[in-house]
Amino acid sequence: MTNTVWTPELLSPAGSLEKLKVAVLYGADAVYLGGQKFGLRQASDNFTAQELREGVEFAHSRGSMVYVVLNSFLHDKDLEELPEFLSLLSELKVDAVIVSDLGVITEIQKHSNLVVHLSTQASCLNVESAKLWKKMGVTRIVLGREVTIKEAKKIKEETGLEIEMFVHGSMCMAFSGNCVISNYTQGRDSNRGGCAHSCRFEYSIDYKNNEEAKKAYFMSSKDLEGIRMLTEFIEAGIDSLKVEGRNKSHYYAATVSKVYSEALAYYKAHGNFLSDDLIRWEEELRKISHRDYTTGSLDTHADESSIYNQRESDDNEYVVTGVILEVKDQEHILLEVRSAFTAGDTLEIMPFSGVTINHTIDSVKSIANINVPKSKPGSVVKVPYIAGAERFNIIRRKINNVSAAV
């Protein structure tokens, strides 16, 4: 088999400049990110102009694309500030903007030549809808998560548009852009980044038939996992596979980027997924914080098995120990600590590609070279040099008792 097999772009979330770097280094072909305004993730550390400049330079220099989300349903006064941001994006040569509102598309077309991708927020679900958006000037459609891969193939074939689909991450149970629970219950516009995740609450449901009310997490969706559907995505010619999660951790950005990029690289090289690594990739995806996984509507439209009928929990087999800030060859590694650990613990380094490196560390020191009995989250510590470690590698640790992790 030659190296000419086509595979889709892997598009990872970049909730901050550091996460952008992590995603790119771990294999993302493209990243999507938000500026300080106009996107749907008000709580993530969205990029300042300077960070955006640096992020675009970093990604482009490594051959990765950068898409900027402008996918809020903007009000008139929000639009007034848009042209200035658009000139910055044009100057930085971002590869596309992701938009859901026709007013925003109109303003972008008026003030720039930026390439426009239609956000999943616009809930484009069928061929005719895609044709309409094509008339409005979009070149790529991020389909609603309710669309199957087969339907997506038809949309692509009949419109000639680029098609992007979600392959991994959290999902709304509502049609995207069609949930305003937070607007009315919390006074926060969920379509301008204020979603309060009320769908994750437990509700008691009182049916009108006088029975006792039933308690259930009845409208919380399981998380999407499409690793077993990659062949179908490829055969359908889906152009881009998107991972949800700009608000999620560095560890998440690293893991999903690494797993899916390794899987796609394997397909590129072999033309199939008949790899023993498939089990390892799936195991890796289970080590990041997630709700139970589902294939959602990728194969057939999501049914009741896609509902995550339980309380949210952070319990995980692994905790992130930290992110490598600096590697001093043969001397030490400087680690930004995310969860406490002590000398004697076995740490797992996630290299940018390939299997993890396990290492039991025999000392933990502060920046002033003082031995630290237990590292504190938020601090920076030195641990002995480990061959193969690189800046921005994620380090994790297996835990027996989850609540022991700080």
Next chain:
Amino acid sequence: MKFITYAENLTQLKELSILVETNRIDRSELEVIIGNAFLSRYSENTIAGFEEMIVFNQKAKLQLVLEWDVLQQETLFQKNVELVSKLPLHEFKAVRVQDPGALNFIKEKFPWLKVQLIMENGNHNYAGLSRWSDFLGEQLDRLVLSNELSREHLGKYASDLKNDLEVLVFGRILLFYSPRLLLSPVNKESIQAEFEKNIEAYGTSEESPHAGFPLIENRHGTFMFNVKDLYLLDHLEELKSLKIAAVRFDLRFDDSFGHLENCIDLFKGRIAHSEIAEIKAEHPRPMIKGFYNINKTDVLFTKLKNKRIQRQDDNYIGEIVDVERDQQMALLIKSSHLNLKSGDEVQLITPEGKTKTLGLKSLTDTTGKLKESAAMNEVVLLPFISGVVAKTQVYLIQK
């Protein structure tokens, strides 16, 4: 201004017809939206029942509007297209759609059929509304606006847009539309999702201060509504003066159809708003004006961020990543274009907003070696300054 309402079945259509025949409302002022269980979100109407209404109306001659407001993945869309293509569309004054696919289909295949475009989901700006209006041109009958728009915006759009506008003045506020069946799985013993009738329930969460969200499940999925319904009956005159072309009375739920005559009399100015106080008082849920007075759903966003931990300008050099009390502070250089050199002076801004300055007599790396300068991604150790904590942002003072 037009009076828009729904007829869910033949009986309701007949009642509306009588009101026209008895001159309670002019034929030209009234539009009646009808649908069926396949094309409309909440309708339980069978195709036979729906056809019966169309046949009745051939004599009654009310202005009927076809409701096709479901959202559809391609497979379902194809089925619905087949159904719509068989309907006697010429019997309708217009079709109302939200799905852009349905819109495009009607525009391409039935260019003579007027469209009432549902823009209730977002579409909160003039640029977008006017582009939709231009796109449809003569085929657009009117835009159905979001109930999140304030009166200020309604007035502006009514005066600036060339097409007619419609707003909801009475009825449930939809909070979400999910294609998934969410109610029947929880109560499998007593409920089978057979889709003949809507499954109805109320949801209450201890994690939310609001109780009793109305819920509906049917073949289209699940819908949840606000615990308070919209009530703008005291603003009809104002909406008229704002040049809103049509007001919609959604009387489909909670036996509200019984208010029809009062609503028409109020609309026609035959009774004063004070005379129908019982509508609000007897409604099973509180009623609100929604965002009619003002929409401030973005004010909390600025509070979600601490501006002081964001890098601000071109002199930005990096961030303090750790502080060892009375000893050292670790600075991670983040700037791609500035290097830090020994002899430089820096300004530090803490997350609380305190400002400190520091002259760098020398620079040390993390192994303790002296350095002349440090560039992006390097970590250097600076002398401790009290009050500085991790996440303090560091700026170069340019000389």
